[in-house]
Amino acid sequence: MEWKAFLIKYAEIGTKGKNRILFEEALMNRIREVLEPVGAFTVSREAGRIFAEAEGSYDFDEAVAALRTVFGIAGICPMVVDEDDSWDHLVRMVCDYVDSRYPDKHKTFKVIARRAKKSYPIESMQINSDLGEQLLLRFPELKVDVHNPQISLHLEIRHRVYLYSEILPGPGGMPVGTNGKAMLLLSGGIDSPVAGYMVAKRGVLLEAVYFHAPPYTSERAKQKVLDLAGIVARYSGAIRLHIVNFTDIQLAIYEKCPHDELTIIMRRYMMKIAEHLAAENGCLALVTGESLGQVASQTIQSLAVTNEVCDMPVFRPCIGMDKQEIVDISEKIGTYETSIQPYEDCCTIFVAKHPVTKPNLRIIRRSESRLDDVIDGLMEQALSGVETVVCRGK
Numbered sequence: 582m583e584w585k586a587f588l589i590k591y592a593e594i595g596t597k598g599k600n601r602i603l604f605e606e607a608l609m610n611r612i613r614e615v616l617e618p619v620g621a622f623t624v625s626r627e628a629g630r631i632f633a634e635a636e637g638s639y640d641f642d643e644a645v646a647a648l649r650t651v652f653g654i655a656g657i658c659p660m661v662v663d664e665d666d667s668w669d670h671l672v673r674m675v676c677d678y679v680d681s682r683y684p685d686k687h688k689t690f691k692v693i694a695r696r697a698k699k700s701y702p703i704e705s706m707q708i709n710s711d712l713g714e715q716l717l718l719r720f721p722e723l724k725v726d727v728h729n730p731q732i733s734l735h736l737e738i739r740h741r742v743y744l745y746s747e748i749l750p751g752p753g754g755m756p757v758g759t760n761g762k763a764m765l766l767l768s769g770g771i772d773s774p775v776a777g778y779m780v781a782k783r784g785v786l787l788e789a790v791y792f793h794a795p796p797y798t799s800e801r802a803k804q805k806v807l808d809l810a811g812i813v814a815r816y817s818g819a820i821r822l823h824i825v826n827f828t829d830i831q832l833a834i835y836e837k838c839p840h841d842e843l844t845i846i847m848r849r850y851m852m853k854i855a856e857h858l859a860a861e862n863g864c865l866a867l868v869t870g871e872s873l874g875q876v877a878s879q880t881i882q883s884l885a886v887t888n889e890v891c892d893m894p895v896f897r898p899c900i901g902m903d904k905q906e907i908v909d910i911s912e913k914i915g916t917y918e919t920s921i922q923p924y925e926d927c928c929t930i931f932v933a934k935h936p937v938t939k940p941n942l943r944i945i946r947r948s949e950s951r952l953d954d955v956i957d958g959l960m961e962q963a964l965s966g967v968e969t970v971v972c973r974g975k
């Protein structure tokens with residue numbers, strides 16, 4: 582028995598009218614994209630349903646794994662497809678399907694036929710009961726249960742005949758691109774790739790920014806961030822990653838500002854630069870991996886002071902999660918192993934032993950004013966040297 586096609590089920594919440602067409606088109610585009618390396622598929626839409634039909638041979642597990650990365654998919658139904666819709670053939674097709682899929686026949690079942698081809702001479706209800714009868718004749722151990730069957734045999738009669746009985750769970754969410762674009766502050770840690778995944782899951786297209794500080798941070802640390810962007814891109818689609826050289830700004834802060842305020846001041850400049858790049862690239866929000874109380878720079882007071890430099894909304898999807906919950910997601914999406922590689926990011930080198938945990942905005946501003954004569958030039962220099970790399974899913 583061969584799975585020739587997949588029926589793609591999606592949640593329809595918020596997908597009425599014009600939005601629905603956008604939603605379906607974005608979903609179909611993403612499905613085409615992820616199936617491209619798997620094999621030749623025709624992806625089409627028919628009466629509010631999306632089909633991906635194989636044109637030749639392909640690896641089933643690979644196809645399912647690819648579809649499981651597509652946000653917006655609630656369920657994936659592998660289907661057998663046949664050209665012949667004559668009654669005798671239907672009976673044989675359904676019986677053979679049950680025989681090979683369910684070696685143990687001590688099960689309850691129900692047939693759910695859908696006659697999309699209205700010229701088909703038998704009505705759906707009739708198909709259900711006649712096919713049920715044939716199945717019972719062939720496999721007497723089976724039992725009908727119309728309310729809560731163990732096997733739901735879905736038969737769709739269209740220009741061809743489709744048969745399926747299983748729904749593999751998809752990742753849920755909304756197709757990427759249906760909800761605008763945001764700029765992710767991506768470090769080499771565990772949290773920010775998870776934050777990116779969560780926001781992309783809600784249909785948001787991602788760009789990303791990484792601040793590196795050579796020679797204090799290595800090429801390996803940068804490569805790690807590129808790798809992480811590539812893993813998040815499996816789900817979100819290609820990510821444009823902007824790499825900002827942050828060394829001179831960091832050195833200036835280190836030289837002129839109180840050391841217990843280094844992290845918070847640095848975070849403010851990161852946010853400022855990220856917001857600038859976001860606006861320049863059509864992003865409507867920033868995304869960070871911050872989690873309340875996790876470190877000194879993530880207390881409510883610190884977050885308030887960091888946030889103060891931004892006009893754009895800042896999304897922090899990990900804000901209410903424990904570290905273990907974030908780790909669990911990073912393991913599930915495949916970023917964990919890369920995140921824990923031991924390459925320093927720029928924050929860990931310039932951290933003070935006793936950073937402020939309750940920064941006061943007035944005091945931070947006063948400290949920052951010590952940078953007044955250099956900071957504009959340094960910001961301009963950092964922005965003019967941005968390197969942009971397109972990270973594709975891998």
Ligand code: ATP
Pocket residue numbers: 765766767768769770771772773774790791792793868869870871875876878926927928
């Ligand atoms: P992560 O695990 O994501 O690195 P973290 O717990 O190490 O987070 P911080 O280092 O305080 O936390 O950083 C908080 C957030 O700031 C990160 O989640 C990320 O969004 C952003 N960030 C920190 N460092 C960088 C960097 N070098 N480049 C880009 N963004 C960064």
Ligand code: MG
Pocket residue numbers: 768769770926928
């Ligand atoms: Mg970090």
